[in-house]
Amino acid sequence: MNSIDYWNDLEELRRRKPLIHHLMNFVAMNDAANITLALGASPIMAHAAEEVEELVSIAGALYINIGTLDREWIESMLMAGRAANKNGVPVLLDPVGAGASRLRTETARRILAEVEISIVKGNGGEIMALAGRSGLTKGVDSLGEAEMDVVDLVAREFGATTVATGPVDHVSNLKQRAEVMNGTPMLQLVTGSGCMLGSVMSSFLATSRDPFKAAIEGLVAFEVAAETAVEGSDGPASFKVRLIDEVYKLNKDSFARAKVRIL
Numbered sequence: 708m709n710s711i712d713y714w715n716d717l718e719e720l721r722r723r724k725p726l727i728h729h730l731m732n733f734v735a736m737n738d739a740a741n742i743t744l745a746l747g748a749s750p751i752m753a754h755a756a757e758e759v760e761e762l763v764s765i766a767g768a769l770y771i772n773i774g775t776l777d778r779e780w781i782e783s784m785l786m787a788g789r790a791a792n793k794n795g796v797p798v799l800l801d802p803v804g805a806g807a808s809r810l811r812t813e814t815a816r817r818i819l820a821e822v823e824i825s826i827v828k829g830n831g832g833e834i835m836a837l838a839g840r841s842g843l844t845k846g847v848d849s850l851g852e853a854e855m856d857v858v859d860l861v862a863r864e865f866g867a868t869t870v871a872t873g874p875v876d877h878v879s880n881l882k883q884r885a886e887v888m889n890g891t892p893m894l895q896l897v898t899g900s901g902c903m904l905g906s907v908m909s910s911f912l913a914t915s916r917d918p919f920k921a922a923i924e925g926l927v928a929f930e931v932a933a934e935t936a937v938e939g940s941d942g943p944a945s946f947k948v949r950l951i952d953e954v955y956k957l958n959k960d961s962f963a964r965a966k967v968r969i970l
């Protein structure tokens with residue numbers, strides 16, 4: 708892959724301000740909307756079956772996050788996903804809590820089977836669960852890292868660019884692989900940090916339409932902002948506020964901090 712022009716692509720995103728249709732869990736809904744706005748895109752959180760098809764048809768990307776799923780939400784997720792596919796709108800899936808309950812693992816796998824997903828992004832334990840290796844999640848938290856061979860397994864089974872987050876993030880679409888080494892351990896102390904990352908990644912996906920590149924751009928933008936935010940923060944709460952500010956302040960120089968290894 709040619710080198711990534713992060714700044715050019717962020718400027719393009721901010722010019723186009725794509726609408727990002729979220730089916731987002733109740734825990735992270737507000738933070739996900741705010742980080743989407745801070746980056747320069749436009750969020751809408753909508754899960755009612757009566758409106759998802761209409762809304763997704765005008766969106767730049769659809770972000771399905773199963774964090775607080777139930778029977779009705781699952782129907783809406785599938786409906787929105789199919790509508791996105793019909794309208795050529797790219798879809799990102801966050802399989803929150805896959806591995807923690809049968810409902811979550813089966814729902815994530817069902818969405819991946821029935822909807823064409825551009826990017827599936829989860830923490831190490833969730834991606835391991837999608838690959839059939841259980842026992843590495845504790846609720847929505849990961850108890851282990853997913854190595855690249857597991858990321859490859861998921862990418863192969865579902866035909867989606869696959870991202871496993873953690874201290875090092877692994878990205879694969881089988882033809883290309885990358886590791887992103889940015890971020891801060893403080894992200895683990897903020898609930899919804901993975902969910903917010905999904906919003907940032909979906910926003911890049913809406914503009915660049917290249918899932919592998921969008922995945923890396925989202926990881927780098929979010930994590931270099933987090934590195935700056937942690938400097939001078941007093942703990943998780945002030946860090947979260949500063950993180951939204953630092954995403955807003957991302958500029959050409961921010962991306963000099965990118966630590967990406969294309970394999």
Ligand SMILES: Nc1ncnc2c1ncn2[C@@H]1O[C@H](COP(=O)(O)OP(=O)(O)O)[C@@H](O)[C@H]1O
Pocket residue numbers: 829830831847848849872873874875876889890891892893894895899900901902904926929930
């Ligand atoms: N120890 C760490 N050091 C640096 N960045 C981290 C660390 N743990 C997680 N992150 C980053 O935090 C974000 C959320 O990842 P993760 O905690 O794996 O997901 P989730 O919040 O969904 O459980 C990602 O950008 C990831 O790279």
Ligand SMILES: Cc1ncsc1CCOP(=O)(O)O
Pocket residue numbers: 732734735774775803847897898899900901902903
């Ligand atoms: C705590 C919790 N419970 C259901 S969804 C959710 C938020 C999970 O957020 P993240 O996956 O970003 O840590």
Ligand SMILES: [Mg+2]
Pocket residue numbers: 801803804829830847901902
């Ligand atoms: Mg998560």
